[in-house]
Amino acid sequence: MQITNDRLANIAHDYYISKLNIAEISAKYNLSRYLIDKALNEAEKKGIVQIKIKEGARRNSHLEKLFRQQFNLKEAFILDKMETKNQDSEKIVSFAADQIQSYMQSAKYVGLSWGTTMLDIVKAFNNIDNSDLDFVQLVGYPLAGSDRKSPLEPVAAAHCGASFQSLPAPLYSTNPDLVKYLKQEPFYELLNSKYDQLDLLVASLGTIQAFEEESFLHQKYEDLLFKNIPHDQIAGMIFGRPYDHAGHFFSAITNKIIGITDQQIVKTPVRFVVVNNRFKSEALLGALRSGIVTHLVTNESIANRVLQMMHEERI
Secondary structure, three states, X not given: OOOOHHHHHHHHHHHHHOOOOHHHHHHHHOOOHHHHHHHHHHHHHOOOOOOOOOOOOXXXXXXXXXXXXXXXXXXXXXXXXXXXXXXXXXHHHHHHHHHXXXXXXXXXXXXXXXXXXXXXXXXXXXXXXXXXXXXXXXXXXXXXXXXXXXXXXXXXXXHHOOEEXXXXXXXXXXXXXXXXXXXXXXXXXXXXXXXXXXXEEEEOOEOHHHHHHOHHHHHHOHHHHHOOOOHXXXXXXXXXXXXXXXXXXXXXXXXXXXXXXXHHHHXXXXXXXXXXXXXXXXXXXXXXXXXXOOEEEEEHHHHXXXXXXXXXXXX
């Protein structure tokens, strides 16, 4: 007996979603138990039913304790290595999204940065309804950047049934008067009041190499921003701010950034950093030394690379 795809879908829905047993489904459709069992198998083979088993992330408790002590972190989530790099990245992103949403339950104002990792995290948020939550854009963005550098607040707000506040401005301005006058605008005064009340920040890390790959920034801003800073001294970037290998920020650039201040960043009690790329191990070490990170999500490969770099410095 041939069962249509629509009937297969209905039988599968009754079994997997409505939790009817095979005897009940057999009676409902006037089909033998054998045919119902065969229909469920066929629905799986045809892709009508796709079964996913969500395994809990396995964590390296030894490395987590070591990183908490070494870098004075409130929490370190260091996941076991998976079989492939893609699996590693996906597991870090999904785990980070779950942890961040847990913290959002008791938060009012949440600040987001931008970037590929951040976009993946926001897309991994579970759809919820939290009208009390407010996502806040922390800094401006590259006006000629790619999609991965676009503001994520509207996307996050849509996932979480929340509101959001954008910052309609570039990341950098080489004219100090522009920064000064923008901060006098009513929209910025509203943002600034929220920066003072942030409960949670979420960021990924950037590198000078990634900065150079943005052609507009590279051509128009790099010489003006970094002309007195040798590139080999820049370990990474966070919130538009470059820092060295010891975790010291280059203060000459701070007054050219449009957005949250250094003081408002460190005032925020929970500051999540997520790293899912081993090529950012150097950037992670500098960020950890800066004291800007309170909560870290990464995996054991990246964590071990950080420890290896520290060991090589001592030799």
